[in-house]
Amino acid sequence: MEWWKDAIIYQIYPRSFQDSNGDGIGDIPGIISRLDHLQELGVGAVWLSPVYKSPNADNGYDISDYREINPEYGTMEDMEQLIAEAKSRGIRVIMDLVINHTSTDHYWFRSSRDRTSPYADYYYWARGGANGELPNNWTGFFGEDCWEFDPERCEYYLHLFARSQADLNYHNPAVLEEVKDILRFWLEKGVAGFRCDVINLLWKDSLESSKKRLALTGLEHYLSLEGTHGILRQLREVLDEYNAFTVGETVFVTPEMARDLCGRDRGELDMVFSFQHMECDQYFIKWFKRKFRPQVFFDCLVKWQKELDWNAVYLENHDQPRSIPRFGSKAYWKESGKLLATLLLTVRGTPFLYQGQEIGMMDFDFTRLRQLNDVESKNVDKVLRRYHIPRKLRWKIIARSSRDNARTPFQWDGGPKAGFTGGRPWLGINSNCAEINLAAQEEDPDSIWNWYKDLSALRREHTVLRQGSFVPLETGRQVFAYRRELAGESMTVALNFSGQNAQTACRGTLVRSNYPRNGFDGTLRPWEAVILA
Numbered sequence: 001m002e003w004w005k006d007a008i009i010y011q012i013y014p015r016s017f018q019d020s021n022g023d024g025i026g027d028i029p030g031i032i033s034r035l036d037h038l039q040e041l042g043v044g045a046v047w048l049s050p051v052y053k054s055p056n057a058d059n060g061y062d063i064s065d066y067r068e069i070n071p072e073y074g075t076m077e078d079m080e081q082l083i084a085e086a087k088s089r090g091i092r093v094i095m096d097l098v099i100n101h102t103s104t105d106h107y108w109f110r111s112s113r114d115r116t117s118p119y120a121d122y123y124y125w126a127r128g129g130a131n132g133e134l135p136n137n138w139t140g141f142f143g144e145d146c147w148e149f150d151p152e153r154c155e156y157y158l159h160l161f162a163r164s165q166a167d168l169n170y171h172n173p174a175v176l177e178e179v180k181d182i183l184r185f186w187l188e189k190g191v192a193g194f195r196c197d198v199i200n201l202l203w204k205d206s207l208e209s210s211k212k213r214l215a216l217t218g219l220e221h222y223l224s225l226e227g228t229h230g231i232l233r234q235l236r237e238v239l240d241e242y243n244a245f246t247v248g249e250t251v252f253v254t255p256e257m258a259r260d261l262c263g264r265d266r267g268e269l270d271m272v273f274s275f276q277h278m279e280c281d282q283y284f285i286k287w288f289k290r291k292f293r294p295q296v297f298f299d300c301l302v303k304w305q306k307e308l309d310w311n312a313v314y315l316e317n318h319d320q321p322r323s324i325p326r327f328g329s330k331a332y333w334k335e336s337g338k339l340l341a342t343l344l345l346t347v348r349g350t351p352f353l354y355q356g357q358e359i360g361m362m363d364f365d366f367t368r369l370r371q372l373n374d375v376e377s378k379n380v381d382k383v384l385r386r387y388h389i390p391r392k393l394r395w396k397i398i399a400r401s402s403r404d405n406a407r408t409p410f411q412w413d414g415g416p417k418a419g420f421t422g423g424r425p426w427l428g429i430n431s432n433c434a435e436i437n438l439a440a441q442e443e444d445p446d447s448i449w450n451w452y453k454d455l456s457a458l459r460r461e462h463t464v465l466r467q468g469s470f471v472p473l474e475t476g477r478q479v480f481a482y483r484r485e486l487a488g489e490s491m492t493v494a495l496n497f498s499g500q501n502a503q504t505a506c507r508g509t510l511v512r513s514n515y516p517r518n519g520f521d522g523t524l525r526p527w528e529a530v531i532l533a
């Protein structure tokens, strides 16, 4: 059995986890000081969002040196110490691998400006039209054009994300060789694997214009193409030398595409992050929100459970708003927080838990754009302004979907700086930290934190919760129920995604409920989660 089928993986957004030196920025020594927290939670691995050298246009997803630690996060010695100290607690370290693009500060890019340099073809360079037209009509992920003119080279370069994130050109085999060396560098240091950023976009088949779409015009020229599969199989050869693990972040992936990316026989990735269940409260892109529809969400989860034998499961990450206000209920904060925990830790697959989720952290309480940091939010505001959308409406759209919702500092205690820093935090701390914080929840046996710990232990105890098959039972308007089965053992989970009582046909001996009760008769209280044997 692969270790990652038994593990819970915990995502750390280093900037917001724990500051150790009072500069207001989370760092690696801070992470080391909190390893006991992760061990208590029973996690088998941590995935670190990028800690490489970066000018931080996109908080580390714009890398300027893959072999250096950004000084604000610490030193290479700190990183080595983190890997060692985590290991001594049975925790593996997974790095974020961002290889679709580099920062325009990377020396590859700087050299690439010179057409005679060996790096000249490391990126997608193209000429525009005679009348100042861009090389094609594609549009980017962050709401801006995806071409930028470089006065030195007198050409445009492609950037699907921010202007300072230039897309690497994998038609040039030297680029892949560079990436292989980077993999070896980190695997030699003892990292267990990689979370591969937007990995299904690597290969662009041509730079031709496409049919205009509402967003992301050009997508068909780079979404999960055969060229990408070839690259992944080559990377796998290096990864296999170290028995390393990979999870791909794969935007717009369908189950069919996912099978081609992480099927056991493919020799590519081990699993992928699907986005479909995160789209149940939006029209096409996240800026167009609609009411969350639980049944659509259940059906989507069931579809993915059926179509893939194994995959990553998640409800939060650093790009998504928090899960309780989104899929749960503010009024039933604790109950729905525990219900979502139950879902995450009892469906089949590897659960990924995002920092703060284990204490039920909520979306930010900012009231104006000035308080945000995210490049995406700022760009989208510019676009909306271009369409003369009034300020109030712009803020409403941005506040609901901004990635900064999940990026506010971790709430360790109820102090004014939440135990995150002694200085001025890089991003505001949620004022609810007096009520929602780890220290308070450690004291309270009934807290979300203790529920996560308890379920994590239950999962370790019962093989059926990790390896059992998934049998859907009920996907109604309120109730999601399923059974896990393994060699005669079975466990049933029933979840009420509503603020009203609900009926389920599930019966059995009560193993857990997020309400105090002795037995179970089929009536679920508001946002109740039960596990039955």
Ligand code: ISL
Pocket: 058, 061, 062, 098, 141, 161, 197, 198, 249, 251, 286, 318, 319, 320, 376, 403
């Ligand atoms: O959040 C999104 C936009 O609304 C997603 O489309 C996101 O941009 C996409 O999932 C890619 O995300 C990853 O690559 C980005 C980086 O900004 C994200 O933080 C990262 O998770 C570019 O490297």
Ligand code: CA
Pocket: 019, 020, 021, 022, 023, 024, 025, 026, 027, 072
């Ligand atoms: Ca710091």
